[in-house]
Amino acid sequence: MKLIIAVVQDEDSQKLISRLMKAGYGVTKLATTGGFLRAGNTTLLIGVDNERLENAMGIIENVCKSRKQVATSPTPMAGATGMYVPYPVEVTVGGATVFVVNVEEFRKI
Numbered sequence: 107m108k109l110i111i112a113v114v115q116d117e118d119s120q121k122l123i124s125r126l127m128k129a130g131y132g133v134t135k136l137a138t139t140g141g142f143l144r145a146g147n148t149t150l151l152i153g154v155d156n157e158r159l160e161n162a163m164g165i166i167e168n169v170c171k172s173r174k175q176v177a178t179s180p181t182p183m184a185g186a187t188g189m190y191v192p193y194p195v196e197v198t199v200g201g202a203t204v205f206v207v208n209v210e211e212f213r214k215i
């Protein structure tokens with residue numbers, strides 16, 4: 107068994123959860139915050155049998171589209187006045203950051 111830990115955009119999360127649930131997967135949703143943008147995102151925990159892993163990964167790939175977004179960098183740079191000012195940066199968001207880990211044991215008690 108594997109545990110998929112998928113960090114996705116909030117706006118993709120409802121559709122992704124619906125698709126996964128319809129396909130028979132168990133899903134837990136966590137409200138999380140990205141360290142760089144300091145914006146909310148969603149982390150899904152999905153426990154899957156090994157033979158269903160690739161199907162779940164396909165659903166995640168289909169639903170989560172990557173796109174560009176202009177954000178204010180939390181790391182300010184010095185302006186001419188010597189004051190530190192935030193500046194806009196273009197980042198790619200969406201898609202999904204996915205970790206797949208082996209599950210040593212799975213019990214429902």
Ligand code: 2BA
Binds near residue numbers: 139143
């Ligand atoms: P954030 O940390 O808020 O990052 C949002 C997006 O900002 C990233 O998208 C990336 O495109 C960009 N970014 C991140 N750090 C950057 C930096 N130092 N300089 C320039 N741009 C930077 P993704 O890579 O798709 O990551 C989306 C979210 O997935 C992240 O939100 C974070 O919550 C999570 N994540 C990504 N890599 C991770 C990792 N190695 N471990 C744990 N969580 C991770």
